[in-house]
Amino acid sequence: MNARWKLAGAVAFAIIACLSLVGVTADSKEGRATPTFTKNILPILQKSCQDCHRPGGMAPMSLVTYEESRPWARSIKEKVVTRYMPPWHIDRTVGEYYPDPSLSDEEIAAVASWVDGGAMKGNPADAPAPRVFPPANTWVFGEEPDLVVTSSGFVVPAVAADQYPKIDVPTGLAEDRYIKWMQVIPEDTTVLHHVLIYALQGEPATGGVRGIQQRRSPISDSLLIEYARGNDGDIFTNGTAKLLKAGSKLRFSFHYHPNGEKAVNERAKIGFKFFPKGYTPKYLISTKGISSPSTLAIPPGEPNARSDAYFRLEEAARLVSFQPHMHYRGKRMTLEAILPDGHVELLTDVARFVWTWQITYPYKNPPAFPRGTVLHMTAYHDNSPNNKENPDPTAFVGWGDRTVDEMNIGWLDFYYISDQEFAELQKQKADRLRATASPQ
Secondary structure (H helix, E strand, O other): EEEEOOOOOOOOOOOHHOOOOOOOOHHHHHHHOOOOOHHHHHHHHHHHHHOEEEEEOOOOOOOOOHHHHHHHHHHHHHHHHHOOOOOOOOOOOOOOOOOOOOOOOHHHHHHHHHHOOOOOOHHHOOOOOOOOOOOOOOOOOOOOEEEEEEOOOEOEEEEOOOOOOOOOOOOOOOEEEEEEEEEEEEEEOEEEEEEEEEOEEEEOOEEEEOOHHHOOOOOOOEEEEEOOOEEEEEEEEEOOEEEEEOOEEEEEEEOOOOOOOOEEEOOOEEEEEEEEOOOOOOOEEEEEEOHHHHHHHEEEOOOOOEEEEEOOOOEEEEEEEEEOOOOOOEEEEEHHHHHHHHEEEEEEEEEOOOOOOOOOEEOOOOEOOOOOEEEEEEEEEEEOOOOOOOOOOOOOOOOOOOOOOOEEEEEEEEEEEEHHHHHHHHHHHHHHHHHHOOOO
């Protein structure tokens, strides 16, 4: 499977959520100590927030010290209690994910107690040692990439409509290589909404990866990665990889949003770390966008416009991650599996979609499904005046690249497996269920 690297903190409210990750509950009336910053809050800030909320980080404010964090106490409580933050927008009762930054009820209660108790600093002796951070815009997986490809510059005007350039750049690869990790680093995040990077590499290879996994894996001219607020890199583990072929090109498909202040000559770079030469992964990860561009139709004023799309698994497969993509009017997106016997299983419910965060949800235990399973994506859009993000509730909205248009893409990472592997996974699942069942 691959683990999707997540960045939190690109908007001011993200600081609120980070302060909430506290592992204690407190109520002075019940004789338990009220949480303090140094003892209870700072360790969680270091673990979950300071990667972004520090000097030179991508977030707008530093949360390294109590003095920097204390002014936000009231907002902290509001955003945490309402679960507006952290940016993890799924129904927590559906599925398991890793990593999962969502807050437990106990953690939310602890934050409320800290704020209600005066958001006290506490004893400085309780504070852990400060973290030491690498410089900004460095490679996050702990090693230098083997290949870096940079797009040519594109001038984003200070004031203009959104820009959607597509820039092709040769990789210069002389041989096929399997990707261990990849990361995108933009030069100016103030104008970049997102960038999709595709591999333009002709026909799929015919050897190297065994059996049906290679034959069925749609690796030709395929999406490699999306950079957006919430995602910047992928790392592949457990015998999985993506393939970058000799002679391939990369297509940077940008969405730029002018910052309203000054023109920016923006470019982005992607770094690749490859598995050693001679290594052959067991599975190739494929990325599929489940969507329905031709039938997406959102009437004026409609608060809950529904659209559906389907994708049939031609072979048994395991699902790695799911990422919803919509624009201003995006409200909710679900993914379910319709098995060949008609049984329906809800896999993911992104119940509180926020368009400024394009978050990928990696499955903790990648679910496996037999050949013939249909994956069903359902999207809901709110085109009513009650949607505060809605630029025009009177507009009839359809598919389009502009943010004022809409999309309903459920990006799915998956890989095919053999029928025998699927049967073995089902047996292991049944054994786990029996082991955890209560004695009769």
